[in-house]
Amino acid sequence: MEFIQIIVYLSIYVGLVATSFYILSYIYGIKKQRPLYEENELPFVSVIIPAYNEEMTIERTLDSIKKSEYPKEKFEIIVIDDGSKDNTLKVAKRYESEIVRVFHKENGGKGSALNFGISKAKGEIVFSMDADTIVSPLSMKRMVKYFKDSRIMSVSPGMVTEKPETIWQRVQYIEYLIGLLLRKAFATLDAIFVVPGAFSAYRKSFFEKYGGYEVENITEDLELALRIQASGFLTENCPEAPAYTRSPGTFKSLLLQRRRWYYGWIKNVWRYKSLFGRKTGDLGMFVLPVALLNIIFSLFVTFYLFFKTLGNVRDEFLFLQNVDFDVLNSITFNLYTIERTLFLLLSNPVILFILLFLVMIGIYLIYASKKIGKVHNIYFNLPIFFLLFSVLFGIWWIVSIFYALFTKNIKWK
């Protein structure tokens, strides 16, 4: 057996055990519901929206959060214009009211704007919300209810992307939908280590005791999630609270986003490496090691596929050259060709495993549709995801590791 085959089978095996474990954890977890706030116990909430050059989207965001079904006397919205060069401030100012306050400060990055907002916030619970995110009216209330448990310092929503248009958005659309069940499974294990920056809730007292966002950190939300874990507190997840983010629409913008995320992941996970091991239970002994293994396997397979494809393309070109580019006659097509192709596919365990993973993804998507409603164009988006995601995932990681090794700074924007 070749080395790459061993890697592929090992990654499949680890994937099967991990998926079984996460699904079991989810099933056990939903039976044990955490204590939730009653309607009359809901605390005061501050929603902080840092904005930098968001004149095109901030209106929609403000409209969406204002429609939240949360007692009006118990929430405020704080918009921080982080030195925008466009009309963001002017647009936001139009919303100023009893519950919407707008501040302007010099540009200092997202973390700095959020810290500024926290210093102005009156709420016991603080939401960070991107200026291009929209939420469902019930999302805020459903998330806040989890803070009844005093160990919970953060709650993440059912984070999904808006209706996709480009190929790259379609890949991300499915990726986020799959993430819904996994994130809930992680929550049942007290093992959430990533909280989406686009929309999440935090207990303000955590910031007061353990400090605010790290201004220089390019993935300040990830750092915060890891800090919560390292401090012995928990992050919950509420998939019934949909939040819709705008995903990058081009290959380049997506690559830049992932490079920032994964580079930040490398730096922050290394910094919080003490989370690995027995003392953090399932997080340190299973969830983080499996995530790391997943990355390592992806790198191997991507490298292999890249060089294998190059070799195949070269061989194919040489072959076609030898047959005077007689493509038509080099392909035989009859019923036997179909039978042989089917046989070769179905007698290959890797293909059977891929079919099984497709079924699993189907289960994840059924779960997602139950939590957030209609899933768009599934029969079109799923094959695109299946064809592109694993390759893209490998490319994003290779680029990010390259940057982590050979460069010093990646900036937010």
Next chain:
Amino acid sequence: MEREFKSKKRYLIAFAIGTFIFLLIILSSYSISYWEFQRVSNLQISTSFDIFKDKLDYSLFDLGMCSNESFKKVSSDLGFQGRIIDDLERKIGKLDPRVIERKKFYTLVELEHFELVNLLNKQCNLNMQTILFFYSNDENSISKSEELGRLLGTLSGRHPDSLMIYSFDYNLDSDLIGKLKTKYKINEPFTIIINEKDKLVNPKEITELESYLK
């Protein structure tokens, strides 16, 4: 403060489920190989039966063989069998006695068909051409064999009704293969014999092959 595991038993269950599914899929893929093996075995018998019947129709019952309709089907069945047996060899293993038996039988059926083509050429005044292709499935020779196989496949696509290609495993431990090697003085794999007279070793280009066809 150390955080407790939610349930250690759950790890065991997940490990058992993951292992069970993993083994089940591996087993299923092998079952599909054996299922296909059974199908090819049956097809081989039916093909050989058809060839024998055609030859008997002519030699014993004096029935005209020139308007024989079953020839095309038999030829197509034969080509498929050759490829799928090679696939099975790679899936099940070249040392598996069932595969070796199938390959030996396949060699026999191919030669029967080869003889039938020669007979048709003679009796019906046809100009069907033949290529005997000796390949090797040794680890270091597989890609070279496949390359030459594809080249011959393209050649066959260009001459669908007038060219018959018969492939033989150079390394197969069979009397018939041994006799063929002696008859055509084959000393290495990747050798092809065109129309029983021209011998080429590892040809690279289709034009080179075509220059030997009538």
